[in-house]
Amino acid sequence: MRVTIGELKEMKQRGERIPMLTAYDYSTAKLVDEAGVPLILVGDSLGMVVLGYESTIPVTMDEMIHHTKAVVRGTERALVVGDMPFMTYHTSVDDALRNAARFIQEGGSQAVKLEGGETVAEKVKRIVECGIPVQGHIGLTPQSVHQLGGFKVVGKTPEVAVRLLNDAKALEQAGAFSIVLEAVPAPLSKLITERVSVPTIGIGAGPDCDGQVQVVSDLLGLFTDFVPKHAKQYAKLADIIKTSVSDYVSEVQAGSFPTAKQSYTMDEKIIDELARSA
């Protein structure tokens, strides 16, 4: 049985912290699920860390559905959230519903996430009314990077802090089951977390959120273009991969790989006969 949105709310009520992690492919999702992560996000960050785009803006619905299917196939227990890409929920309520439904019907995810607060609350409400759980995302919303003027902390001034608190309440009111707070000052995240009944999940939002989310490629040290301030590398897989691959290159060049252990045998009479006759 997969984790439910009701269980996540109970975790908040019990004060039990919620670990969330992104995954983009079958093998990684399987490991993340087996390691006990209850909430997996197929983030549109895949545009940057898997597909090599400069931002999340070029990511399409088809790309998201492709990766969501792989993650769902790799998981048994985690609740999988599909991240709605740029401009797939902005144009109209109908578009938002249609694209949210694609995540559930084609992708197989159990929920969707979208960026924005009060301005998207009506869409959140309508998607939830159709039976699709929605996770909100406020603070630094990477799909609005050009509007925000870069990837930077959001909520330091009184005006923006009030707006974020109102955004969180609007999302809660609209029926969001959880809210991601990205790059929000820690004291403001604490206040928002205290003021809403649904779990807040922080990324660069301090220790007082109900849960934390990280990009799996940052956590494992796989993405080497830059390390965001909010990320902690629990491993340096890039180094392990590079060393392993260069060992492989050296062994192939030296003729020491493959050995008999990685080779298949056959009846020698057959090969002798073939060599004589051909």
Ligand code: KIV
């Ligand atoms: O796309 C993503 O990975 C995200 C997280 C950073 C929350 O939206």
